[in-house]
Amino acid sequence: MSTQPTADKSHVYISELASHVGQEVTLRGWLYNLRSSGKLLFPQLRDGTGLVQCVVFKKNVPEELFDALKGLGQESALVVRGSVRADERAPGGFEIDVTQAEVVQSVEGYPITPKEHGTEFLMDHRHLWLRSRRQHAILKVRHTVVRAVRDFLDTDGFTLCDTPILTPAACEGTTTLFELDYFGEEKAYLSQSGQLYNEATAAAFGKVYCFGPTFRAERSKTRRHLTEFWMVEPEMAYATLDDVMNLAERFLSAIAARVLDERQEELKILERDTEKLERIVPPFPRVHYDDAVKMLHDAHAKGELENRFEWGGDFGAPDETYISKQFDKPVMVHRYPAAVKAFYMARDPERDDLALGVDVLASEGYGEVIGGGERATSLEFLEEQLRIHELPREAFEWYLDLRRYGSVPHAGFGMGIERCVTWMCGIEHVRETIPFPRMLYRLRP
């Protein structure tokens, strides 16, 4: 190959074309689509930063080149040189009048055509599907969400303190873990939460967060579930349930604002109603579990909900959807029955049967996007909880140390990145919000 990509000083990215109008530039990319009209070719080039239409007049280029370009298949690798021209007729507003081009690789039979495809086919070709406009837009939004998360926490005084992925035991006992063999000596598990370790680092740094992959071996098959997903978990020492709710509402608002600020073009491709995102600003409504249950009972009485919800349980998907649709913002439901929450949750001093936990339900029926709360501080209480939940005391000795040495009220939450991105994008399924989704029946590519 004769190209020396890094040596070409005239190379620009498609996203930079606006500042090169009238200049000769070199673009390096892949053929997105090709239309022709006799002595005229319209190759659409993508380079990862954008999409631009090129124009090739037969008389402006050598005949062999024209014929070579004419026969190119979708996703052929291509370097073109030409002048940048603003043109109303072109999608994107700019066009390249091609004078030279080099076919880096001519491609035939790219599987993903510009027509419709089914999800199974697209998922089997996920490694190629990522090149499509919609997928590109979604993953750009994901990138911005991740940056917003980090920037928000970093500037708010949090220290990144990552927690282990290989762990000796369950953090929460209830959900299923992926098990693996640790040198034949003992079993290890892939982390399903950094929660417990966060409590240790919070006592060392005050405000901390961990951000990494999380694994849940649940046999659940819905548009909201992945077996491997990314979770960010902030934890604060000397903090209460109210502090966590305040943090959650500032946090989500900052993410939405950042997406609106940086990803207008992508949101347009996704046909996202941005007014819905503009409403994500503090304060969020805060609903006591008891009041949420009342709402569900009223809804059932009016025939708006099929099943009557019983006090004491966790909300099902239809219940969550109903509650969130009563507001035009995310809603925070707090003080759940302790019986349905994790063992380390603090109890409401006024109601011993309630845990100081909060779930943030995203707007538009997108469901639970954040779960968190205040942690129990008493050594005796936690020892009892371990017994009740039949958890192996040994494995939690280090955790109990946190209650022996300087135990203070502390609180935090976890947010699933993919659920957040799904909501920001206004799309149907979490599987599109991670480059290579892992689901119950999907381990490859």
Added chain:
RNA sequence: UCCGCAGUAGCUCAAUGGCAGAGCAUCCGGCUGUUAACCGGAGGGUUGUAGGUUCGAGUCCUACCUGCGGAGCCA
């Protein structure tokens, strides 16, 4: 794990129990402004698998496999 739906050309789909078809993709040809371009032509099939009913099954029945949607559980 449970409930429902679907598997037909590379892809998306059609075909009353009676000759397996269309669009896109591919290949050949045409077109100097195309916008998922268009026009003409060509190739392309073990109808998910196994069995059954029938003169005859893509179509009806049974089992299995695969996928999709939902429930439970969760972020």
